Amino acid sequence: MHFKNRLAETVADNEENVVLSVAEKFQEEFLTQDRIFFWLSDELKKQIGLLQKDMYVDGELFHEAVRNQIELRREIKKTEALFTEIKNCYALYLNERYAVETG
Secondary structure, eight states: OHHHHHHHHHHHHOOOHHHHHHHHHHHHHHHHHHHHHHHHHHHHHHHHHHHHHHTTTTTTTHHHHHHHHHHHHHHHHHHHHHHHHHHHHHHHHHHHHHHHHHO
């Protein structure tokens, strides 16, 4: 949310085509991250439901839950790495953009 707000401020301050183009690129990346976060949240809720069901069916769902959690952990790691990369690229862009304006 912080990055999307900062992006809106950047666009409001500039109407240059290059700035708008870069802002659009970052906006798309932030929206993609939102979709991934919502998907991960839904998957975690499914995991909770599966584990709660498992309490009532004598452990039959445990192995499925374990497989799902392994995949979910892998997806979370990939998502964290991607978000960190996007965040760093955006911070670098802002530093370069505003260093040029003030320097």
